[in-house]
Amino acid sequence: MTRAFPQFLIALAAAALGIFAFAGCGNSVPTGAVAKVGDSTISQDEFEKWIGIAVRGQSQQQGGSSAVPDPPDFAKCVTAKKKVPLPKGQQKPSDDALKKQCKSEYDTLKGEVMRFLIQGEWVEQEADKRGIKIKDAELQKALEDQKKQVFPNDKQYKDYLKTSGMTEKDVLFRVKLNQLQEKLVQKVTEDAKKVSEADISAYYDKNKARFAQPERRDLRVVLTKTEAKAEQALNALNSGQPFKKVVKQYSIDEASKSQDGLLPAVSEGQQEKAFDKAIFSASKGKIEGPVKTQFGWYVFKVEKVTDASQQTLAQSKDTIKNVLRSRREQKALDAFVKQFREDYKAETNCADDYRVVECKNAPKGQSDTGPASGGNPGQPQQPAAPAPNQQQQPQQP
Numbered sequence: 001m002t003r004a005f006p007q008f009l010i011a012l013a014a015a016a017l018g019i020f021a022f023a024g025c026g027n028s029v030p031t032g033a034v035a036k037v038g039d040s041t042i043s044q045d046e047f048e049k050w051i052g053i054a055v056r057g058q059s060q061q062q063g064g065s066s067a068v069p070d071p072p073d074f075a076k077c078v079t080a081k082k083k084v085p086l087p088k089g090q091q092k093p094s095d096d097a098l099k100k101q102c103k104s105e106y107d108t109l110k111g112e113v114m115r116f117l118i119q120g121e122w123v124e125q126e127a128d129k130r131g132i133k134i135k136d137a138e139l140q141k142a143l144e145d146q147k148k149q150v151f152p153n154d155k156q157y158k159d160y161l162k163t164s165g166m167t168e169k170d171v172l173f174r175v176k177l178n179q180l181q182e183k184l185v186q187k188v189t190e191d192a193k194k195v196s197e198a199d200i201s202a203y204y205d206k207n208k209a210r211f212a213q214p215e216r217r218d219l220r221v222v223l224t225k226t227e228a229k230a231e232q233a234l235n236a237l238n239s240g241q242p243f244k245k246v247v248k249q250y251s252i253d254e255a256s257k258s259q260d261g262l263l264p265a266v267s268e269g270q271q272e273k274a275f276d277k278a279i280f281s282a283s284k285g286k287i288e289g290p291v292k293t294q295f296g297w298y299v300f301k302v303e304k305v306t307d308a309s310q311q312t313l314a315q316s317k318d319t320i321k322n323v324l325r326s327r328r329e330q331k332a333l334d335a336f337v338k339q340f341r342e343d344y345k346a347e348t349n350c351a352d353d354y355r356v357v358e359c360k361n362a363p364k365g366q367s368d369t370g371p372a373s374g375g376n377p378g379q380p381q382q383p384a385a386p387a388p389n390q391q392q393q394p395q396q397p
Contacts, residue, residue: 034114034354037121038347047113047354049170054109056165069106077102111356118358120177122344127180130187134179143168143175188336192328200320204313211311211319217279218304219263222246223253223296230290230297237287237299252296265306 033041055069069077078098086092093101127133151157161168204211220243224230233250237243247261256263268280272293282288282302289299350359 029349029351033351035118035121035348035350035359037118037344038125040121040125042117042121046117050117051109051113053165053170054113056163058105058109060163069102069109071103071106074099074102074106077106110354114350114354114356115358118348118350118356120173122340122348122358123177123180123184125344126340127184130184132180132183132187134176134183139172139176139179142179143172146175185333189329189332192332193325195321195324195328199324200317201313203320203324204316208310211316213306213309213311214267215280215308216265216267216306217302218306219266219279219300220247220261220303221253221256221263221298221300222251222261223256223298224250224290225252225296227290227292227297230299234287234289234299237301243301263300 029036030041032045033043034047035042078095081098081101147154147157151160161171222230222233222237222243224233229250233246236246236249244260247257251257251261266279269276271279272295275291275293275298278288278291278298279300279302282300284302284305287299287301290297291300345358345360348359349361350356355361355363
């Protein structure tokens with residue numbers, strides 16, 4: 001079973017950048033870099049490239065300008081925003097308001113890009129440690145497969161590259177991260193896939209009731225507001241009138257009335273106590289009632305009885321194997337995620353203006369926010385990169 005790599009890998013919520021002094025150490029960030037992970041650095045140029053891609057993506061989704069916010073004054077950003085048409089009747093914002101908007105957008109995108117680059121470096125380093133490689137031919141095939149799924153023709157793919165600001169090398173980098181993540185998950189959960197016959201048998205014995213079906217009864221019912229109406233319905237049925245006609249004339253229950261009074265597959269304990277007792281003490285084919293309930297008075301007939309059944313161990317085997325395998329894979333993945341974050345965060349330092357939660361020197365008050373347990377965390381987020389439309393955006397690693 002293939003699992004999506006945990007969302008923590010590039011899908012953390014954006015966090016405000018705090019400010020505090022960081023004392024340099026042996027792993028300090030060199031000039032021209034925004035972060036250092038172990039012995040590897042993430043350059044300022046790489047950051048600028050990806051934030052430009054992110055800004056284009058965000059701006060095109062919002063129908064605005066694609067100008068990169070230019071701190072600290074954000075003059076170009078403010079100028080670009082002034083050119084965006086405003087809805088009729090909306091007051092034109094001041095330069096100061098636009099500057100604050102530019103700064104807020106920049107801080108958010110800066111955090112997203114930093115997380116993308118740092119976590120991407122983590123994935124590459126972990127894959128290298130585990131001997132996981134992606135051959136060029138394998139990478140190219142993965143790209144071609146995605147292009148076929150998303151783009152009707154090569155022209156639209158080239159248009160996508162042009163509008164997103166990415167080169168094919170950048171797209172291949174994303175595809176590579178996706179492939180590495182999938183292989184890491186496979187590696188981490190490899191042992192968890194092993195489920196023995198003894199494991200299956202033990203689970204079955206402990207959860208036998210989960211593989212049982214209780215007795216079920218199909219009914220024809222007439223529900224009336226008063227006992228007098230119920231007696232009239234009962235007399236009509238006993239005189240030989242068909243349920244369809246009697247239901248149409250007397251029943252106030254629209255749900256069963258639309259099916260000629262049919263109430264299928266009723267198991268013990270589903271109905272109100274008095275009605276439930278009457279149903280499961282009634283003989284098949286005999287008209288019963290009236291039975292008083294909080295909803296009114298029931299007249300009914302048991303049309304079909306399906307006996308209780310118990311799935312055998314052999315019949316339940318595949319289901320149990322999948323349940324146990326899924327649980328063990330998730331447990332192994334959760335343990336890996338926790339240790340993975342701790343280990344790589346301890347090796348990650350960021351330049352003062354680029355600190356995010358993944359950094360060892362993260363601002364005070366920030367904490368890891370990856371998923372703590374199961375479920376499908378979904379695809380990791382990457383810097384926004386628009387396709388010709390929302391349906392034509394290539395899969396993100």
